[in-house]
Amino acid sequence: MTEFPDWLAFDRLEEDVRDLDVAFGRLLACQAHGVPALALRLAVACSARLAHGHPCLDLDILCGPDGGVPAGEAGAQGRAGPPDWVEGGLDGCLAALAAADFVGDGGGPEPLVLQGHRLYLARYWRAGRRIREDIGRRLALEPPEARDPALIRAWLDAVFTDPPPETPDWQKLACATALLHGFSIVTGGPGTGKTTTVVRLLAVLQGLARARGLERGLRIRLAAPTGKAAARLNESIAGALDRLTASADADLGAALERVPAEVFTLHRLLGSRPDTRRMKFHAGNPLDLDVLVVDEASMMDIEMMDAVLAALPAHARLVLLGDKDQLASVEAGAVLGELCARAQDGHYTPAQCDRLRECCGEIVPEAWRDPAGTALDQAVVMLRHSHRFQADSGIGRFAAAVNRGDAPDVAALLRHPPDGLSLVRARGGSDAWLRDSGILDGHAGYPALFRVARDERPERQASPADWDRWARAVLAQQGRFQVLCALRDGPWGARGLNRRIESRLRAEGWVPVAEQSWYPGRPVLVLRNHAALGLANGDIGVALPVPDPARDDGWMIRVAFAGASRDAVRWVSPARLPEVETVYALTVHKSQGSEFDRVALVLPDRRSPLLTRELLYTGATRARCALALVLPGEDILLEHAVRQATRRAGGIWNP
Numbered sequence: 001m002t003e004f005p006d007w008l009a010f011d012r013l014e015e016d017v018r019d020l021d022v023a024f025g026r027l028l029a030c031q032a033h034g035v036p037a038l039a040l041r042l043a044v045a046c047s048a049r050l051a052h053g054h055p056c057l058d059l060d061i062l063c064g065p066d067g068g069v070p071a072g073e074a075g076a077q078g079r080a081g082p083p084d085w086v087e088g089g090l091d092g093c094l095a096a097l098a099a100a101d102f103v104g105d106g107g108g109p110e111p112l113v114l115q116g117h118r119l120y121l122a123r124y125w126r127a128g129r130r131i132r133e134d135i136g137r138r139l140a141l142e143p144p145e146a147r148d149p150a151l152i153r154a155w156l157d158a159v160f161t162d163p164p165p166e167t168p169d170w171q172k173l174a175c176a177t178a179l180l181h182g183f184s185i186v187t188g189g190p191g192t193g194k195t196t197t198v199v200r201l202l203a204v205l206q207g208l209a210r211a212r213g214l215e216r217g218l219r220i221r222l223a224a225p226t227g228k229a230a231a232r233l234n235e236s237i238a239g240a241l242d243r244l245t246a247s248a249d250a251d252l253g254a255a256l257e258r259v260p261a262e263v264f265t266l267h268r269l270l271g272s273r274p275d276t277r278r279m280k281f282h283a284g285n286p287l288d289l290d291v292l293v294v295d296e297a298s299m300m301d302i303e304m305m306d307a308v309l310a311a312l313p314a315h316a317r318l319v320l321l322g323d324k325d326q327l328a329s330v331e332a333g334a335v336l337g338e339l340c341a342r343a344q345d346g347h348y349t350p351a352q353c354d355r356l357r358e359c360c361g362e363i364v365p366e367a368w369r370d371p372a373g374t375a376l377d378q379a380v381v382m383l384r385h386s387h388r389f390q391a392d393s394g395i396g397r398f399a400a401a402v403n404r405g406d407a408p409d410v411a412a413l414l415r416h417p418p419d420g421l422s423l424v425r426a427r428g429g430s431d432a433w434l435r436d437s438g439i440l441d442g443h444a445g446y447p448a449l450f451r452v453a454r455d456e457r458p459e460r461q462a463s464p465a466d467w468d469r470w471a472r473a474v475l476a477q478q479g480r481f482q483v484l485c486a487l488r489d490g491p492w493g494a495r496g497l498n499r500r501i502e503s504r505l506r507a508e509g510w511v512p513v514a515e516q517s518w519y520p521g522r523p524v525l526v527l528r529n530h531a532a533l534g535l536a537n538g539d540i541g542v543a544l545p546v547p548d549p550a551r552d553d554g555w556m557i558r559v560a561f562a563g564a565s566r567d568a569v570r571w572v573s574p575a576r577l578p579e580v581e582t583v584y585a586l587t588v589h590k591s592q593g594s595e596f597d598r599v600a601l602v603l604p605d606r607r608s609p610l611l612t613r614e615l616l617y618t619g620a621t622r623a624r625c626a627l628a629l630v631l632p633g634e635d636i637l638l639e640h641a642v643r644q645a646t647r648r649a650g651g652i653w654n655p
């Protein structure tokens with residue numbers, strides 16, 4: 001085996017260099033001849049950046065004042081200037097890469113690609129290029145439904161009958177925008193009406209398709225990145241359909257009947273197979289559909305976006321829904337964030353404003369107009385009015401202040417918390433915070449979960465439907481309250497908190513003795529996809545006792561998971577479950593796509609690069625009614641988190 005040259009000193013890179021990254025560096029070093037050590041180190045750093053969600057190594061950031069510390073960490077480490085191993089600054093890096101035969105311009109077989117000042121692994125560069133080209137083609141497409149503005153207007157007026165909560169009616173504008181383009185995005189914070197808007201859009205699309213003689217209607221599919229997000233979208237689509245159907249005339253009623261409520265996970269939609277990256281549906285075997293709506297699109301990474309676009313027929317529309325301000329996917333590429341980078345200010349051209357006015361009667365205000373707007377700008381609409389939070393609601397105000405990076409406002413809100421918001425200090429080794437934050441509350445906290453599991457349990461001879469009903473009640477209670485945290489490890493991470501909460505629940509008599517790991521009421525988190533069981537990474541189930549005549553005590557434990565439709569329950573034997581862990585505390589990352597009535601958001605007691613503005617915002621907006629912020633450390637940690645916006649290297653939409 002070739003000796004690993006110690007002059008490369010990858011361990012001095014000050015990156016979170018993984019074994020995988022070093023192995024990549026070794027491979028390049030073995031094959032390279034006369035290549036500067038700096039080029040190899042940059043290649044290893046580029047590979048290491050992927051673990052932080054960056055699809056590329058941005059040399060301007062690396063050589064800039066923050067010194068290339070992974071996004072958001074510069075302040076935490078207080079370092080100024082590039083790291084020591086970057087010899088000769090930006091010019092030195094560019095010269096080293098120019099001399100490396102493993103770096104190309106994307107046209108050849110080289111494993112790395114340099115574009116301007118950004119270094120990519122070729123695989124991600126190619127995926128980014130395919131995404132740009134595909135979205136560009138769909139933006140240029142004029143869908144058949146877009147050709148008759150008067151008919152569009154008639155249909156939009158038929159579905160938007162309530163007085164709008166704001167002027168202009170951004171939901172109506174979002175519908176019109178999505179009708180006019182083969183690719184569109186509706187972004188907005190929690191409860192801004194993304195689902196409501198898309199149900200109206202789909203009804204209008206079906207109405208317009210029928211009007212142009214397409215009797216079979218459009219083939220529409222709804223999807224979301226995770227099972228949890230898919231289940232939630234299924235519920236809210238079904239609710240929105242019910243509400244619209246209640247006041248619909250015959251034409252609208254017929255169109256609504258053709259709007260599906262079933263939601264697929266993206267993996268299921270694409271036909272993912274175990275142990276291979278290849279999907280059943282791809283460019284050579286495209287999906288058979290006309291419209292695809294993907295919710296929670298902020299969770300889509302670059303590879304998933306690439307796979308979805310590839311599998312979508314050329315004529316099909318893609319509508320992405322999501323909150324651009326949420327945490328991006330853990331994998332590389334904040335695709336939605338990049339695509340929505342200019343959404344805040346609209347940038348609609350005069351021609352687009354005229355078209356929108358013709359199609360929906362709404363006038364885009366001057367502040368959102370821009371004669372230099374791009375094709376992508378015209379296809380993105382940001383909804384701004386939350387129907388979930390009143391203007392004075394604690395959660396809404398807190399989330400908005402965090403999103404603005406307004407640390408003084410966040411501090412002021414926590415000094416005099418409005419309804420729905422509370423600050424709980426966890427100090428001096430005392431467990432009082434467990435009670436103060438609602439975790440031990442008998443009506444709303446975890447004891448309520450055990451109470452429903454114990455008190456509402458059916459009689460032994462009850463019917464299967466009764467057992468399912470009970471399981472649904474337990475799962476509904478599980479969805480009412482959740483402890484969230486920033487980290488996995490450490491006393492204030494998910495692992496430490498789970499142990500602490502479980503032992504406290506044991507002390508209070510809810511959880512049985514330590515040896516009994518599968519006890520009634522134990523909530524568990526699935527850590528791996530399991531296609532055969534229909535379980536996805538991130539699904540949460542609850543262990544419950546059900547009758548088993550074959551056993552001496554007459555009972556066995558099964559884990560109940562919510563099924564695909566509203567009343568369905570999947571019962572799984574613990575022995576068949578893939579990797580799971582107890583989940584009294586869930587990381588904010590894993591909670592994406594879920595919502596709870598009440599949330600206790602526990603911060604760590606020291607600074608962490610993971611504790612960012614996006615994480616706080618995402619955690620806070622998982623709560624519908626009440627948010628308790630638990631602070632075990634100094635207030636300054638919260639201030640740092642609010643100021644620490646994730647700075648991803650971008651590089652997908654504008655390489």
Ligand SMILES: Nc1ncnc2c1ncn2[C@@H]1O[C@H](COP(=O)(O)OP(=O)(O)OP(=O)(O)O)[C@@H](O)[C@H]1O
Nearest residue numbers: 171188189190191192193194195196197236387388
């Ligand atoms: N124009 C509107 N007028 C009145 N109520 C509305 C309107 N739009 C949405 N709502 C209500 O606001 C709530 C949230 O709407 P919706 O679920 O569509 O938002 P969302 O952006 O998809 O939310 P999230 O993704 O955070 O779940 C629903 O109860 C819905 O009925």
